[in-house]
Amino acid sequence: xxxxxxxxxxxxxxxxxxxxxxxxxxxxxxxxxxxxxxxxxxxxxxxxxxxxxxxxxxxxxxxxxxxxxxxxxxxxxxxxxxxxxxxxxxx
Ligand SMILES: [Zn+2]
Ligand SMILES: [Zn+2]
Numbered sequence: 001x002x003x004x005x006x007x008x009x010x011x012x013x014x015x016x017x018x019x020x021x022x023x024x025x026x027x028x029x030x031x032x033x034x035x036x037x038x039x040x041x042x043x044x045x046x047x048x049x050x051x052x053x054x055x056x057x058x059x060x061x062x063x064x065x066x067x068x069x070x071x072x073x074x075x076x077x078x079x080x081x082x083x084x085x086x087x088x089x090x091x
Contacts, residue, residue, distance in 0.1 A: 004036065005019075005036055006018070006037045006038065007037065007040060009041055009043065010036060010037025010038055010039050010053070013037050013055075013056075014031075014037050014055060017029050017030065017032075019037050019055075020032055020036050020055060021035035021036075021037065021054070021058050021059065036054060036055060037054075037055035037056060038051070038054070039053045044088065046087055046090065048060040048084055048088075060083070060084075060087055061078075063087050064078055064080075064083035067086060069083035069086070
Protein backbone atom coordinates (compact mmCIF):
# COMPACT_ATOMS: atom_id res chain seq x y z
CA UNK A 1 0.00 0.00 0.00
CA UNK A 2 1.37 3.41 -0.94
CA UNK A 3 0.78 6.49 1.15
CA UNK A 4 2.24 9.48 -0.63
CA UNK A 5 1.97 11.85 2.32
CA UNK A 6 2.86 11.63 6.00
CA UNK A 7 0.05 11.35 8.52
CA UNK A 8 -0.36 13.93 11.32
CA UNK A 9 1.25 11.36 13.61
CA UNK A 10 4.12 11.05 11.15
CA UNK A 11 4.56 14.80 11.28
CA UNK A 12 4.76 14.60 15.05
CA UNK A 13 7.38 11.84 14.88
CA UNK A 14 9.61 13.44 12.28
CA UNK A 15 9.07 17.16 12.85
CA UNK A 16 12.42 18.25 11.44
CA UNK A 17 11.78 16.60 8.10
CA UNK A 18 8.06 17.41 7.69
CA UNK A 19 6.95 13.89 8.54
CA UNK A 20 9.40 12.12 6.25
CA UNK A 21 12.39 10.01 7.10
CA UNK A 22 15.57 12.09 6.94
CA UNK A 23 17.55 11.78 3.74
CA UNK A 24 20.90 10.44 4.94
CA UNK A 25 22.66 11.31 1.73
CA UNK A 26 22.41 15.02 2.50
CA UNK A 27 23.85 17.21 5.22
CA UNK A 28 21.37 18.48 7.80
CA UNK A 29 17.67 17.72 7.98
CA UNK A 30 16.25 16.99 4.53
CA UNK A 31 13.13 14.89 4.03
CA UNK A 32 13.36 11.74 1.93
CA UNK A 33 10.13 12.10 -0.02
CA UNK A 34 10.05 8.38 -0.79
CA UNK A 35 9.72 7.59 2.89
CA UNK A 36 6.72 9.30 4.52
CA UNK A 37 5.84 8.30 8.08
CA UNK A 38 2.31 6.93 7.92
CA UNK A 39 2.05 5.97 11.58
CA UNK A 40 -1.11 6.47 13.60
CA UNK A 41 -1.53 7.21 17.28
CA UNK A 42 -2.04 3.45 17.75
CA UNK A 43 1.59 2.79 16.88
CA UNK A 44 4.29 1.95 19.39
CA UNK A 45 6.44 4.84 20.54
CA UNK A 46 9.26 3.16 18.67
CA UNK A 47 7.35 1.75 15.73
CA UNK A 48 9.34 -0.78 13.73
CA UNK A 49 7.20 -0.32 10.65
CA UNK A 50 4.70 -3.06 11.51
CA UNK A 51 1.93 -0.70 10.42
CA UNK A 52 3.42 -0.50 6.96
CA UNK A 53 5.15 2.82 7.59
CA UNK A 54 8.13 3.22 5.27
CA UNK A 55 9.90 5.78 7.43
CA UNK A 56 9.78 3.69 10.59
CA UNK A 57 10.73 0.53 8.70
CA UNK A 58 13.82 2.37 7.56
CA UNK A 59 14.47 3.72 11.04
CA UNK A 60 14.25 0.21 12.45
CA UNK A 61 16.54 -1.20 9.79
CA UNK A 62 19.06 1.52 10.44
CA UNK A 63 18.97 0.72 14.13
CA UNK A 64 19.34 -3.01 13.47
CA UNK A 65 22.21 -2.33 11.11
CA UNK A 66 24.10 -0.17 13.60
CA UNK A 67 23.38 -2.52 16.47
CA UNK A 68 24.69 -5.49 14.48
CA UNK A 69 21.49 -7.47 14.02
CA UNK A 70 22.17 -8.15 10.39
CA UNK A 71 23.79 -11.55 10.25
CA UNK A 72 24.56 -11.23 6.59
CA UNK A 73 24.82 -7.64 5.49
CA UNK A 74 25.13 -8.80 1.89
CA UNK A 75 21.78 -10.52 1.59
CA UNK A 76 20.00 -8.41 4.21
CA UNK A 77 19.15 -11.26 6.54
CA UNK A 78 18.35 -9.93 9.96
CA UNK A 79 17.70 -11.37 13.38
CA UNK A 80 14.32 -9.65 13.37
CA UNK A 81 13.11 -10.92 16.71
CA UNK A 82 16.18 -9.86 18.66
CA UNK A 83 16.38 -6.57 16.82
CA UNK A 84 12.72 -5.86 17.49
CA UNK A 85 13.09 -6.54 21.17
CA UNK A 86 16.13 -4.31 21.50
CA UNK A 87 14.47 -1.60 19.45
CA UNK A 88 11.36 -1.50 21.62
CA UNK A 89 13.52 -1.20 24.71
CA UNK A 90 15.20 1.79 23.18
CA UNK A 91 18.34 0.17 21.86
ZN1 LIG B 1 6.18 5.85 11.19
ZN1 LIG C 1 3.81 2.86 12.81
